[in-house]
Amino acid sequence: MAGLSLQHPWAFAFGLLGNVISFMTFLAPIPTFYRIYKTKSTEGFQSVPYVVALFSAMLWIFYALIKTGEGFLITINAAGCVIESIYIIMYFVYAPKKGKLFTAKIMALLNVGVFGFILLTTLLLFKGDKRVVMLGWICVGFSVSVFVAPLSIIKRVIQTRSVEYMPFSLSLSLTLSAIVWFLYGLLIKDKYVALPNVLGFTFGIVQMGLYMFYMNKTPLIAEGKEASKLPATKEEHVVVNVTKLSPALPEKSCEVHPVTEMSIPRKSCAADAAPANRDAFVTHGPGVTVV
Structure with missing residues (x-):
């Protein structure tokens, strides 16, 4: 396919760059988990983002395998599966019993139940191009829901007038990642890769704008x-x-x-x-x- 072919150098370049940026984004929570390791406690941190990220990586790998030839999607999401799995294992080690039980339930529901349902449905009910189309729209729908998730963080920043929970470096890396993967999807003519990243780019710009606006504001001590x-x-x-x-x-x-x-x-x-x-x-x- 165009993505891995040197006959399409721009698609190859953006696919490679997308892998590098996304890999660095996957490594962004390392300070959080180093803190968890040092304190031997999850300190109220939630496992849901990492479970969702693992599910997303699994879903895109499945899509890339069905479509065939999408090597860049496979490599970065395979790395994502490994990294997110390590985060989740560390969470299981240091989380309280209630947190471990909740994480196990979420993983059983999402990573086993929902993913298994999608896998069986697309393999048994669809064939050929229809299977790719169906799976592609599922990936788009889930990616859009993930990109909408930062709305809660944006609301919290506005209410508290504090950017503590929205690091600029993370917002910047997510924005760059969305731009690069949008251009990659555009160049290989894959709308399922390009479309969700339009929303990702938009939310990234909004987050960086809020950061610039509130970075020097006096935070509110408590809300409401x-x-x-x-x-x-x-x-x-x-x-x-x-x-x-x-x-x-x-x-x-x-x-x-x-x-x-x-x-x-x-x-x-x-x-x-x-x-x-x-x-x-x-x-x-x-x-x-x-x-």
């Missing part, structure tokens, strides 16, 4: 309802902790006080100081988890 609930939550923890510890206090120091007075630890009672320290840890816990 969370900001209004924060003080109440802290006071609630203090009251509960003091109530649980009060029977253990010496009888002479256990006077009955209104709740408003007990919400402030007394310097003269060492037992009351312990809940205050614990509250500081609980209050900061969700911040560490989110990061």
Whole structure:
């Protein structure tokens, strides 16, 4: 096919460049997983993006094999399957039991159930060019849904006025990748490769524009309802902790006080100081988890 043939040098060049850029994009989460390895904890990170990326790579490999001659699609997505599988294995090693169970369910549903259904349906119900067309549109539909996913990140950036969750380097690499694969699909006349990358390029430009706009803005500490609930939550923890510890206090120091007075630890009672320290840890816990 045109992609691997030196008779079509531009298609070959863009296919090779697309492999390089996409490979670097696959390696982008390495700092995240190095952090997971060092802390021995997933710290609230989700496995869904990596499971979805693995499914996408599997789907494109299947499409490339059915169409035949799409060597560049096979090489980069084979590398993607290996890299994403390593990420998922690391997640299984360090995730809590609930996270492991959820990841196993998602993989069973998506990577086994949905992929198996697509494989059997296209092989049994379609033949020849119709099979390629059907599988091509499935790949387009799924790729579009993946490219729409950053809408949640874009919304979060606007609400928090912070670009912490949208690194510029990642947005740039995804944009360049979309441009290169669009040109590759255009040159080999494969609309199923070209079409979804138009949307990828558009969202990439939007993300980089938002980054430039909000990079110097002052982030909001908390958003919406969370900001209004924060003080109440802290006071609630203090009251509960003091109530649980009060029977253990010496009888002479256990006077009955209104709740408003007990919400402030007394310097003269060492037992009351312990809940205050614990509250500081609980209050900061969700911040560490989110990061």
